[in-house]
Amino acid sequence: xxxxxxxxxxxxxxxxxxxxxxxxxxxxxxxxxxxxxxxxxxxxxxxxxxxxxxxxxxxxxxxxxxxxxxxxxxxxxxxxxxxxxxxxxxxxxxxxxxxxxxxxxxxxxxxxxxxxxxxxxxxxxxxxxxxxxxxxxxxxxxxxxxxxxxxxxxxxxxxxxxxxxxxxxxxxxxx
Numbered sequence: 001x002x003x004x005x006x007x008x009x010x011x012x013x014x015x016x017x018x019x020x021x022x023x024x025x026x027x028x029x030x031x032x033x034x035x036x037x038x039x040x041x042x043x044x045x046x047x048x049x050x051x052x053x054x055x056x057x058x059x060x061x062x063x064x065x066x067x068x069x070x071x072x073x074x075x076x077x078x079x080x081x082x083x084x085x086x087x088x089x090x091x092x093x094x095x096x097x098x099x100x101x102x103x104x105x106x107x108x109x110x111x112x113x114x115x116x117x118x119x120x121x122x123x124x125x126x127x128x129x130x131x132x133x134x135x136x137x138x139x140x141x142x143x144x145x146x147x148x149x150x151x152x153x154x155x156x157x158x159x160x161x162x163x164x165x166x167x168x169x170x171x172x173x174x175x
Contacts (some may be wrong), residue, residue, distance in 0.1 A: 023113075044091075046091060047089075049075075051162050054165065063103030075102070
């Protein structure tokens with residue numbers, strides 16, 4: 001695996017900081033917003049396997065490598081077990097007992113933006129958000145542009161592969 005250059009890392013981390021600022025703005029001004037610590041609904045009901053760019057994978061891999069060998073083996077087994085299954089998928093990085101992400105600081109773009117961004121005019125969110133928006137409205141929410149983020153990241157970082165493909169390409173910890 002090619003390591004990050006300092007410039008690539010800074011570009012990805014700057015993008016993630018901008019996303020996190022927008023997310024914090026939304027959750028901070030809307031106490032009813034469900035996407036916060038304690039909610040893992042989207043992690044347990046993925047419509048498709050996560051896809052990430054090379055930069056995201058490199059960053060995610062750092063978080064993965066920081067986990068204990070036992071947890072790494074558990075995640076690899078979950079990824080292998082997901083191949084060929086039908087949706088919904090449960091994220092292999094989810095600690096199913098605590099409902100928390102084991103690589104939270106290294107999570108990819110899709111995990112950071114889900115619930116807060118629009119894609120081609122429709123929201124990327126679950127039924128909980130849809131119901132709450134019906135109740136509260138969204139007139140004061142500044143939605144992010146998912147399509148633009150994905151295109152920008154793909155242009156800078158190359159195309160995307162699914163977690164299945166990335167893990168298959170990196171079968172051992174010493175890559």
